[in-house]
Amino acid sequence: xxxxxxxxxxxxxxxxxxxxxxxxxxxxxxxxxxxxxxxxxxxxxxxxxxxxxxxxxxxxxxxxxxxxxxxxxxxxxxxxxxxxxxxxxxxxxxxxxxxxxxxxxxxxxxxxxxxxxxxxxxxxxxxxxxxxxxxxxxxxxxxxxxxxxxxxxxxxxxxxxxxxxxxxxxxxxxxxxxxxxxxxxxxxxxxxxxxxx
Numbered sequence: 001x002x003x004x005x006x007x008x009x010x011x012x013x014x015x016x017x018x019x020x021x022x023x024x025x026x027x028x029x030x031x032x033x034x035x036x037x038x039x040x041x042x043x044x045x046x047x048x049x050x051x052x053x054x055x056x057x058x059x060x061x062x063x064x065x066x067x068x069x070x071x072x073x074x075x076x077x078x079x080x081x082x083x084x085x086x087x088x089x090x091x092x093x094x095x096x097x098x099x100x101x102x103x104x105x106x107x108x109x110x111x112x113x114x115x116x117x118x119x120x121x122x123x124x125x126x127x128x129x130x131x132x133x134x135x136x137x138x139x140x141x142x143x144x145x146x147x148x149x150x151x152x153x154x155x156x157x158x159x160x161x162x163x164x165x166x167x168x169x170x171x172x173x174x175x176x177x178x179x180x181x182x183x184x185x186x187x188x189x190x191x192x193x194x195x196x197x
Contacts, residue, residue, distance in 0.1 A: 032110055033105065033110060034104075034105045034108050034110040034113065034114050034115055035110070035114040035115075036101060036105060036114065036115040036116075036117055037114075037116070037117060038116060038117060038118050038121060038140075038144055039079070039116055039118065039141055039144035039145050040079075040114040040115070040116065041077055041079060041114065041145060041149065042076075042077065043146075044076065045076040045077045045149055046076055046148060046149060046150060047073070047074060047075040047076050047077075047149075047150050047152065048075065048076065048077050048078075048079055048145070048149050048150065048151050048152070049066060049069060049070050049073070049075040049077065049078045049079070049152050049154050049179070050079050050081060050138070050141065050151050050152065050153050050154065050176055051066050051078055051079065051080055051081065051154040051155075052080075052081035052082075052083055052119075052134065052137070052153075052155070053080075053081075053082070053083065053155075054082070054083060054100070055080065055082045055100050055103065055104050056094055056095050056100055057095065057100070057103050058100075058103050058104050058107045058108075061183075062080075062107070063107050063108060063109075065181050066078045066080075066113070066154060067109070067112070067113075069154055069179055069181065070112065073152065073179060075152060076112075077112055077113065077114070078108075078112060078113040078114075078154075079113070079114055079115075079116050079141075080104050080108060080113060080114070080115045080116065081115075081116045081118060081119060081137060082097065082100045082101055082104060082115065082116075082117075082119070082120070083119050083132060097117075097120040097123075098120075101115055101117060101120070116141070118137055118140055118141065118144075119132045119137055122136070122137075122140070133166075133167045133168070134153070134166060134167075134172050135166075135167055135168040135171050135172050135175070138151065138153065138171075138172060138175040138176050139175065142175055151175060151176035152176055152177055152178070152179050153172065153173075153175075153176035153177070153178045153179065154178075154179045154180075154181065155178065155179075155180060155181070156180070156181050156183050157180055157181065157182050157183050157186035157187075157191075157192045157195075158183065158185075158186065160178070160180045160186070160192060160196065161186060161192065161195040161196055163178075163196070164196070180192065
């Protein structure tokens, strides 16, 4: 998510074996595979941690840190939202959308996380490789999820330092109040606040 676009919009997302293709709400199948789709969130979820990124490839911190944050803030579920190229970054993606979805599915714990294909679907609908903005994704998720689900938006301190550059940052905050993971080079709250000035 963040401020990213799918570099290959003609590549529609493929569901993982045994999981629904694009449910409004879905849960992992009996095979133990993570649910994937537009907004695959179990019915019991009240607080949803939305975590977007390129995930090219997903690494240990992408998996472990959201799990820790989920516990820390009392969220019920983590929804990973793989994206394409960020307009705020120079380098584009190497792996295609489907490959990044598959890598995430192989890495996450289906007991508390799932993968949204919402940005890949949007690129497929429009046929345009223009940037996919976080505010648009959160608006679509809000429409797809039950009103009882409260969204929180998880991102790293590197992106938080650039948050003022994002399209409709205030609306992003209203739709899903941010949770920031401190990381290099902003490893303390003071360093992050300094970078945001």
